[in-house]
Amino acid sequence: MKTQVCIIGGGPSGLLLSQLLHLQGIDNVVLERQSRDYVLGRIRAGVLEHGFAELMREARCGERMDREGEIHEGFFIAHDGRMDRVDLHRYSGGSSVIVYGQTELTRDLYEARDRMQGTVVHDVQDVQLHDIAGTSPSVSYRKGDERVRVECDFVIGADGFHGVSRKSIPAGVLSEYEKVYPFGWLGVLSRTKPVSPELIYARHERGFALCSLRSQVLSRYYIQVPLSDKVEDWSDEDFWAELRRRVPSEVAGRLLTGPSIEKSIAPLRSFVAEPMRYGSLFLAGDAAHIVPPTGARGLNSAASDIHYLYHAMLGHYRDGDDSGLDGYSAKALARVWKAQRFSWWMTTMLHTFPDSLAYDRKLQDTDLAYLFSSEAAMRSLAENYVGLPF
Numbered sequence: 242m243k244t245q246v247c248i249i250g251g252g253p254s255g256l257l258l259s260q261l262l263h264l265q266g267i268d269n270v271v272l273e274r275q276s277r278d279y280v281l282g283r284i285r286a287g288v289l290e291h292g293f294a295e296l297m298r299e300a301r302c303g304e305r306m307d308r309e310g311e312i313h314e315g316f317f318i319a320h321d322g323r324m325d326r327v328d329l330h331r332y333s334g335g336s337s338v339i340v341y342g343q344t345e346l347t348r349d350l351y352e353a354r355d356r357m358q359g360t361v362v363h364d365v366q367d368v369q370l371h372d373i374a375g376t377s378p379s380v381s382y383r384k385g386d387e388r389v390r391v392e393c394d395f396v397i398g399a400d401g402f403h404g405v406s407r408k409s410i411p412a413g414v415l416s417e418y419e420k421v422y423p424f425g426w427l428g429v430l431s432r433t434k435p436v437s438p439e440l441i442y443a444r445h446e447r448g449f450a451l452c453s454l455r456s457q458v459l460s461r462y463y464i465q466v467p468l469s470d471k472v473e474d475w476s477d478e479d480f481w482a483e484l485r486r487r488v489p490s491e492v493a494g495r496l497l498t499g500p501s502i503e504k505s506i507a508p509l510r511s512f513v514a515e516p517m518r519y520g521s522l523f524l525a526g527d528a529a530h531i532v533p534p535t536g537a538r539g540l541n542s543a544a545s546d547i548h549y550l551y552h553a554m555l556g557h558y559r560d561g562d563d564s565g566l567d568g569y570s571a572k573a574l575a576r577v578w579k580a581q582r583f584s585w586w587m588t589t590m591l592h593t594f595p596d597s598l599a600y601d602r603k604l605q606d607t608d609l610a611y612l613f614s615s616e617a618a619m620r621s622l623a624e625n626y627v628g629l630p631f
């Protein structure tokens with residue numbers, strides 16, 4: 242098989258880039274290890290920056306997002322038994338975020354790829370990258386009994402944290418920066434009316450909690466749990482009881498509970514691999530960096546990579562200008578690190594750390610006190626949460 246761009250990974254990063262390139266007449270193929278049902282069964286992010294939404298519209302995939310997504314102009318931080326509101330609209334100069342599930346967004350991207358007869362190959366096994374140091378790379382994979390080789394100009398590694406692309410870069414090339422947090426988030430999705438129209442981030446001595454949503458009939462709740470906990474340890478009843486303990490009593494009193502339709506534990510980790518390019522391989526999204534979900538930066542950071550990569554590819558194919566490709570890694574990483582800093586700060590301020598000193602807890606108190614007493618601090622939070630410019 243021959244194509245211009247071979248994209249490994251059919252998650253949001255890979256599909257969005259595929260769709261944008263196709264609209265510009267740049268031929269590409271997406272290789273995805275899992276079935277489509279499996280990819281669409283994963284419950285992940287739900288808060289989109291406007292920059293991301295713009296890219297979805299540019300990719301002609303924004304119609305349902307604009308119809309069904311909810312504009313959120315603020316969120317709450319619950320602490321010490323009270324709730325303080327972060328007015329994103331006011332402190333970001335009129336901006337907001339869109340609540341629209343990653344699952345729905347991925348479905349829209351798949352449907353757009355189908356409409357345009359884009360090539361997305363599912364259930365590929367044993368994906369291998371060849372000759373990526375040079376200018377004639379290829380990617381091979383197995384599907385059933387057949388081994389297929391895709392020859393291309395560029396390979397895009399959009400295959401997530403556990404993918405094969407980053408691991409195909411020779412040892413010694415990448416610098417990897419990692420911080421693993423000593424806890425995870427236990428998440429429950431339930432077909433219930435959300436307890437609050439806006440998200441509630443709750444700091445509590447028993448551990449962090451988040452009341453989030455996907456729509457007005459679909460709620461997503463999380464509680465901080467030790468890394469040793471297993472999903473089977475938590476019945477729905479235990480989960481709801483613990484969530485009630487961690488939110489202010491007025492919120493606990495109006496919480497509507499129901500059977501979980503998905504329940505999973507996600508460990509919290511920060512990770513960045515530098516550089517994001519090796520020869521003709523470009524890394525994008527979770528393949529190069531991940532953040533703890535506090536602050537909702539993961540999916541949005543993937544989107545900014547795609548924005549830079551898309552324009553770099555356009556420069557190459559349309560204008561014969563490679564400056565975008567040459568500058569991609571540095572440009573993407575500059576924004577990635579700001580998202581890392583913000584996610585680390587939100588995580589540190591709001592979670593209970595098992596071995597924290599009394600001193601650390603005083604600093605957490607002071608961080609919150611400063612935030613709600615300083616317009617400058619509020620502006621900084623709002624600017625980061627709605628998304629720094631691309």
Ligand SMILES: Cc1cc2nc3c(=O)[nH]c(=O)nc-3n(C[C@H](O)[C@H](O)[C@H](O)COP(=O)(O)OP(=O)(O)OC[C@H]3O[C@@H](n4cnc5c(N)ncnc54)[C@H](O)[C@@H]3O)c2cc1C
Pocket residue numbers: 249250251252253254255272273274275280284285286287288343365368399400401402403404405406506507525526527528534537538539540541543
């Ligand atoms: C449990 C969980 C909860 C999250 N919650 C949030 C949140 O609340 N807010 C937020 O902003 N972010 C959240 N994130 C992060 C967000 O979901 C990711 O940043 C986003 O999915 C990144 O998209 P991606 O396309 O780069 O990677 P992925 O979505 O991981 O997609 C990569 C794709 O590559 C495929 N793949 C892997 N290996 C191969 C291979 N060898 N060959 C071919 N295909 C391969 C995978 O099957 C996958 O479909 C969460 C992540 C997880 C895991």
